[in-house]
Structures are given as structure tokens and as C-alpha cells.
Amino acid sequence: MSLCGKRGPPLNSFILPAATLWQREMIRFWRQRSRVLSVVASPLIFWLLMGYGSNDLGRYYSGTLVLTVMFSAIFSTISIIEDRREGFLLSMLVSPAPRTSLVLGKILGSATLGWIQGLMLLIFAPLAGVAIGLADIIPVIAAMFLISFTLTGLGFAIAWKMDSTAAFHGVMMLLLVPMWMVSGALFPMATAHGAVKALMWANPMTYSVALLNHTLRLPNASPGATESLLVTAACGLLLLLLSGALAAQQSTRSAA
Amino acid sequence: MIEVQNLTHRYGERVALSAVSFAVKKGEIFGLLGPNGGGKSTLFRILSTMMVPTEGKAIIAGHDVAREPAAVRRTVGVVFQTQSLDKALTVEENLRAQGHLHSLSGATLRDRMQNAMERLGLEDRRKDLVDTLSGGLRRRVEIAKALLHRPQVLLMDEASTGLDPAARRELSQHIENLRDRDGVTILLTTHILAEADRCDRLVLLHQGNIVSQGSPAELRSSIGGDVVVLETSDAESLAAGIRQRFSANASARDGQVRVEISNGHRFIAEVVEAFPGAVDSVGLHKPSLEDVFVRETGASIE
Numbered sequence: 001m002s003l004c005g006k007r008g009p010p011l012n013s014f015i016l017p018a019a020t021l022w023q024r025e026m027i028r029f030w031r032q033r034s035r036v037l038s039v040v041a042s043p044l045i046f047w048l049l050m051g052y053g054s055n056d057l058g059r060y061y062s063g064t065l066v067l068t069v070m071f072s073a074i075f076s077t078i079s080i081i082e083d084r085r086e087g088f089l090l091s092m093l094v095s096p097a098p099r100t101s102l103v104l105g106k107i108l109g110s111a112t113l114g115w116i117q118g119l120m121l122l123i124f125a126p127l128a129g130v131a132i133g134l135a136d137i138i139p140v141i142a143a144m145f146l147i148s149f150t151l152t153g154l155g156f157a158i159a160w161k162m163d164s165t166a167a168f169h170g171v172m173m174l175l176l177v178p179m180w181m182v183s184g185a186l187f188p189m190a191t192a193h194g195a196v197k198a199l200m201w202a203n204p205m206t207y208s209v210a211l212l213n214h215t216l217r218l219p220n221a222s223p224g225a226t227e228s229l230l231v232t233a234a235c236g237l238l239l240l241l242l243s244g245a246l247a248a249q250q251s252t253r254s255a256a
Numbered sequence: 257m258i259e260v261q262n263l264t265h266r267y268g269e270r271v272a273l274s275a276v277s278f279a280v281k282k283g284e285i286f287g288l289l290g291p292n293g294g295g296k297s298t299l300f301r302i303l304s305t306m307m308v309p310t311e312g313k314a315i316i317a318g319h320d321v322a323r324e325p326a327a328v329r330r331t332v333g334v335v336f337q338t339q340s341l342d343k344a345l346t347v348e349e350n351l352r353a354q355g356h357l358h359s360l361s362g363a364t365l366r367d368r369m370q371n372a373m374e375r376l377g378l379e380d381r382r383k384d385l386v387d388t389l390s391g392g393l394r395r396r397v398e399i400a401k402a403l404l405h406r407p408q409v410l411l412m413d414e415a416s417t418g419l420d421p422a423a424r425r426e427l428s429q430h431i432e433n434l435r436d437r438d439g440v441t442i443l444l445t446t447h448i449l450a451e452a453d454r455c456d457r458l459v460l461l462h463q464g465n466i467v468s469q470g471s472p473a474e475l476r477s478s479i480g481g482d483v484v485v486l487e488t489s490d491a492e493s494l495a496a497g498i499r500q501r502f503s504a505n506a507s508a509r510d511g512q513v514r515v516e517i518s519n520g521h522r523f524i525a526e527v528v529e530a531f532p533g534a535v536d537s538v539g540l541h542k543p544s545l546e547d548v549f550v551r552e553t554g555a556s557i558e
Contacts, residue, residue: 093355
């Protein structure tokens with residue numbers, strides 16, 4: 001037995017860990033397919049009730065897509081808390097793989113899952129009166145991925161420092177759900193009251209909903225397309241860097 | 257191979273480790289024995305780079321655990337007390353993912369996986385989901401996983417927790433093979449005496465301090481002769497009486513008097529005669545690590 005393993009080039013030591021974590025999320029997702037229902041079903045029901053109730057399915061469609069992606073991001077990142085006490089995350093913590101690579105792999109994996117589940121709801125586009133043309137399809141699915149990536153990054157940054165899933169539920173109800181409510185998912189920014197309007201302006205999720213309204217050619221698409229794209233992408237990148245920094249911190253408190 | 261120097265760790269006000277020092281030689285099985293809350297887990301977390309100590313330092317294969325965690329992580333394999341496997345994946349998938357974390361791939365990784373599975377007798381379970389494996393098998397997968405990158409040092413935290421005695425013996429055998437065949441240095445934490453007895457050397461930890469260290473034989477021989485345990489209704493006064501009359505080391509605890517004495521069989525006859533009616537039952541045994549621990553701390557391990 002040689003004492004130390006032969007190590008690949010530096011690129012390998014960054015990409016391999018990230019790729020394996022991404023792949024792990026895919027395998028787990030495939031083996032637990034039935035869980036998809038729990039993520040997709042409730043936004044779908046909310047949408048159908050609100051949409052038919054108000055006779056305007058189109059108004060709530062983008063918000064529903066964002067909600068689906070958000071639920072998926074929450075489910076994926078909440079597992080970080082459990083996984084660290086007992087689970088695969090423990091071996092990640094004591095492996096020499098760069099923390100940024102691990103964070104990227106986990107976020108990309110979870111983001112892919114949210115994206116897939118969001119895409120499933122695109123089947124219902126005709127109900128919302130949306131016809132997705134051939135030229136629109138790429139921007140729509142790209143926007144969905146970007147939004148999923150950003151929301152997963154947000155979930156990761158919140159979950160990383162948390163000790164209990166109960167605390168995460170608190171954050172979800174007090175922060176994430178209200179954020180979604182004032183994102184333009186339920187009412188347009190144009191007619192909102194002054195204070196709420198300011199909140200919407202400052203809320204990154206507003207830009208996600210607007211981005212989808214733009215790509216799906218739905219009304220109430222404000223702020224503008226470029227602005228929405230830039231803000232969503234910038235938030236995603238910032239949250240990725242923040243998550244990486246959090247995960248790389250050394251502490252006199254145990255990481256697990 | 258492992259050097260721990262004046263290691264101190266505080267969680268806020270609470271001192272979990274106070275100025276602990278010891279050294280582990282290459283190729284030995286070294287045990288940290290003590291009750292839960294004695295400081296073992298804290299020491300394990302520091303050595304496995306999960307947290308940095310508040311004072312002092314620990315060096316593994318020439319690398320400081322707090323300053324060069326990446327180098328240490330390449331050198332050590334870690335087996336956790338809790339499960340670190342993904343239950344939704346198969347044995348093979350778990351090992352492959354671990355290999356990737358260590359930048360192993362292709363033919364090298366396949367060979368290592370094959371080798372690790374053979375070594376721990378897991379080949380016929382390679383395609384099984386971890387969820388379907390018994391506790392003993394899962395432990396073996398954990399060890400196989402920790403060995404993939406051929407670490408010089410293996411750190412194990414309460415590795416036999418939750419295993420039945422047969423699985424525990426089997427695990428000990430695997431650990432001894434690693435030492436004998438591959439020269440791996442092994443540091444394990446335990447509160448199980450039988451396991452501690454199989455270590456080459458060990459330290460006894462109590463309330464964050466090392467109360468004693470040496471080989472199991474050395475530690476036991478620090479108690480001369482025999483240990484006699486007497487059950488009685490009034491332990492304190494019987495212990496006092498014995499100390500006075502036999503000038504032996506006698507301590508009272510939980511309705512028992514524990515006496516360290518040479519020629520225990522003769523002492524038993526004398527003590528029963530000297531204190532008629534006071535002794536309910538009598539036991540005699542050769543000193544165990546538990547006796548060493550009790551003498552040093554007044555507390556019990558298990």
C-alpha cells in the first residue's frame with residue numbers, strides 16, 4: 001500500500017467533487033420520485049384555486065412557478081441541517097475537496113432538481129393562456145434555471161449556520177413565504193401601496209417573477225427584462241460566494 | 257505520527273479539554289477511553305479538523321490540524337460515530353462518491369474500491385442500497401470509505417456503538433489487520449472496556465484531563481494484586497473499618513466497597529470474619545481498566 005494516493009491535476013480536484021455531489025442529488029431524486037408530488041402538488045393546487053377563483057390563471061402563473069422552485073430549494077437545503085449531524089455531509093466536511101467545489105456541487109444539484117420540478121409545471125402553460133413558441137423555449141428554461149440557482153443559494157446560505165430544522169421552518173414562514181407574497185406573484189407592483197411597493201422593489205424575488213413574466217410574455221412584467229435578469233443573476237452569484245465563504249469558515253465550534 | 261501538545265478547548269465558559277498532551281507512534285492502535293462527556297468527542301473533532309482548538313496544538317504526520325486542515329484531511333481517514341453514508345445510494349456508489357471527493361477516478365479508483373471492499377468483506381454487497389444493510393455491515397462500509405485514499409492515520413469515534421458483541425469482535429479484527437498488514441496508525445475513542453483492552457496504548461480521559469496513560473497491561477498492573485468487591489448495607493463504615501484494620505486501599509460507592517489488595521482470597525476470609533453480618537456478597541477479580549479508572553477518578557466509565 002503506498003502511503004498517499006496519487007492526486008489528479010488541480011482542476012480534477014475541483015470538478016470531481018462538485019460533479020459527484022451533483023450526480024448524487026440526481027440519483028437520490030430518481031430513487032425517490034414520489035417526493036416530486038409533495039413539491040409540485042401544493043403550488044399547483046394554490047394556483048388552480050386562486051386562478052379559477054379570480055378567473056385569471058395567467059396572473060398567478062409566474063408566481064406559481066417561482067413557488068414550486070422555492071419549495072424545492074427549501075426541501076433540498078433543509079437536508080443540509082440533518083445531513084451534517086448524520087449523513088453524507090460529514091464526510092464532505094473532512095475531505096480535502098475545496099469547500100467552494102462542494103458548495104457549488106450541492107447548489108447546482110439542488111438547483112437542477114428545482115428546475116426540473118418547475119419545468120413540469122410548464123405543461124400547464126396553455127391553461128394560463130400562455131403559448132410558448134419555439135423561440136421562447138430557451139429563454140424560459142434558462143430563466144427557470146437561473147431562478148432555481150438563486151433560490152437554492154439563498155436556502156443554502158440560511159441553512160448552513162442553522163442547528164435545527166425547526167429554526168429553518170421559522171425562517172421559511174417569516175422570511176421566504178412573505179418574500180414570495182410581495183414578489184408580484186399575487187399582485188402587481190404598479191397598484192401596490194407605497195410601503196409595500198418599496199418592499200417589492202427591494203425584494204430579489206420580485207425580479208424572478210418579472211423575469212418569468214417577460215419570458216412567458218405575460219402582463220405585469222415590471223421591473224424591466226434586463227434589470228430582472230441582472231438582479232437575479234447578481235443575487236445568484238453573491239449567494240454562491242456567500243455560501244462558499246460560510247462553508248470555508250473555521251471555527252472553535254464544531255462544524256457538525 | 258500524532259502529537260497533541262497542551263490541547264485546551266472551551267465551549268464558552270465550559271472547559272472540555274484542559275492542557276491534554278500525548279503522542280501516538282506510527283503503526284499502533286491508540287485508545288481514548290473515558291465516559292461520555294469526558295472530552296473524547298472534543299478531541300476527536302479537533303483531530304479530524306472539524307473545529308480548531310482554543311489553545312494548544314495537534315500535529316498529524318507533520319501537519320498542524322488547525323493551520324493545514326487540507327493536508328491533514330489528505331492524511332487521515334475518519335470514521336464517525338453517526339452514519340456518514342448516503343442510505344439512498346448503494347455501497348459502490350457511496351465509495352465512488354468518496355473517491356471523487358479525494359480526486360480519485362478511473363482505474364485507480366476502481367482498484368481502490370475493489371481492494372477496500374475485499375478487505376472488509378463487502379464484495380457481495382456492492383450493489384446493495386446502504387439502507388438495506390445491517391449495522392455491522394454499515395460500519396464496515398464506513399471503514400472501507402475512510403480507507404479509499406490510503407490514509408496513514410485512521411480516526412474512529414466510538415466505532416462499535418450499536419453493534420452486537422460478535423460484530424464488535426469482527427470489527428476489532430479488521431482494525432488489527434489494518435495495523436498489521438498496512439501499518440496504519442489508528443486512534444479510536446471508546447467507552448467500552450473490552451475494546452480499550454485491545455489497544456496497544458491508551459489514555460484515560462476524565463472531565464477533560466488525562467488521568468492515566470500506558471498500555472492496558474501497564475495500567476492494570478498499577479493496581480497490585482486483586483480487586484475485591486463487597487456488597488453491604490453500610491458501605492462507608494465498612495470501608496472505613498477495612499482501611500483501619502487492613503491498611504488497604506478501600507473505597508465506598510453505590511452500596512459497594514472496593515478493595516485493592518494482594519492475596520485477595522485470604523483477605524476475603526478475614527474480612528468476613530472481622531465484620532460478621534456486614535457483608536452481603538463478595539466478588540474477586542483481577543484488576544480491569546474500569547478499576548484503574550475508578551481509582552483515579554472515583555467515577556465509573558460505563
